[in-house]
Amino acid sequence: MSGVDAARIETAFSLSFHILFAVFGVGMPWLLLYTEGRWLKTGDASWYALTRKWARVGAVLFAIGAVSGTVLSFEFGLLWPTFMATYGGAIGLLFTLEAFAFFLEAIFMGLYLYGWKRLTPRAHWLTLWPIAISGTLSTLFIVFANSWMNDPVGIGVSHGRITADPLAIFRSSAGWSEVTHMFVAAMMCTGGAVAAVYACGMLRGRRDRYHRLGLNVGLWTVLGLTPVQMFLGDWSARVVATTQPLKLASMEGVYQTGTHVPLTIGGFYDQHTHKMILGIPVPDGLSMLLGYSPNTKVTGLDTTTVADTPPVAVVHLAFDSMVGCGMLVFAIAGLAALTWWQRRRKGLSPRIPHTKFWLWAAILTGPASAVAMLGGWEVTEGGRQPWIVYGRMLVADAASKSGGLGWSVVVTILIYVGLAVALLLILRKLATGAPPELAAADGEDEPKPVAPQAEEVLA
DSSP states (O other), X not given: OOHHHHHHHHHXXXXXXXXXXXXXXXXXXXXXXXXXXHHHHHXXXXXXXXXXXXXXXXXXXXXXXXXXXXXXXXXXHHHOHHHHHHHHHHHHHHHHHHHHHHHHHHHHHHHHHHOTTTSOHHHHHHTHHHHHHHHXXXXXXXXXXXXXXXXXOSEEEETTEEEEOTTGGGXXXXXXXXXXXXXXXXXXXXXXXXXXHHHHHHHTTOOSHHHHHHHHHHHHHHHHHHHHHHHHHHHHHHHHHHHOHHHHHHHHTOOSOBSSOOEEESOEEETTTTEEESOEEETTHHHHHHHSSTTOOBOOGGGSOSTTOOOXXXXXXXXXXXXXXXXXXXXXXXXHHHHHHHHHHHTOSSSSOOOHHHHHHHHHHHHHXXXXXXXXXXXXXXXXXXXXXXXXXXXXXXXXXXXXXHHHHHHHHHHHHHHHHHHHHHHHHHOOOSOHHHHTTTTOOSOOBOOGGGHHHHO
């Protein structure tokens, strides 16, 4: 196995594993802020039980995310030495800031987890704010570094050496569009996963207030953010069209440069004939979306060489997966909004009925959000190929030239598979449903109060 192949496989595997847990590290603290805040305001035992359960799950995910993220930081030096030696100055500040954000997050995570009986309820709730903000900032800094690799700004040459302005990235439109798109995706993944878990419980007959509240928090988080994500996705596509036109051409499978370019829904790109197979073309659709006119010119793949062409078939499939899953959640959100409005007019409760149809719809939001997030990440990374720094350094030049890195790939995969198995076992043990006191109140919709000093009863 060559150094390039080893670096590609190990980095792709590590990133795909890590990002699944990183998104929960971003989203879960914000949901905890809401549930614990509701408990402080109402004294409702169901809110308290949800908070305690999610705090345990969040701690496990935080630990797994921290371990997998640490491995990634070491991989940069081992697998991509030329890249780090040349452009480390450009992204070094971002990684340093990310480390400080993680440091702060870890400190307050400790205070939060061990402060249930040592802090006042309000002080305990306040410790969540640094966790939520630091987790968000960690993602912001890492995604900014990735966006710089896609749109390298602030680079110069002095005395024959490459220089970089590490602050220039914060003025990049590519950075802000990618960061906001990723943050909302993280919140949607968290909300979708929560909705899916509690909808599964309700399908198994657990219709208590605890499950209904958990379902509502997750479902409204993922559905409420869907329209925002659609807007951010459109913004990101326009930025990509400006900064990385070949990535956009790969996303849509556009080979011929020109005007009146159609928008192709679905289909497969044939790398040999440069044609879309089984796709549904919308006449002038892509030109209209990009410039609001059929005369808008779209750059195609015919403007570059074969060697510099991204893996179009993969990028187009990933893009369609992202859009397809996003549209599925958007359709559920639209139907939910219509149902909510109709039932509100009739005075019916709950606003979204807990029928099998809606519970299965809620379950779908979990995997759909995760697939959309992973598809979008593949578009970001695959569409940049063969460049590691777009237009400046090839992946093949950045990777380690050392042989014998196959062992690193094998060890990494074994470690991550072990972590995944351990995580599934822990999460399965935590998925025990509502506390007995709350489950006994099955069918009741009135809040059951719990005093702050009664924590041990429900812990």
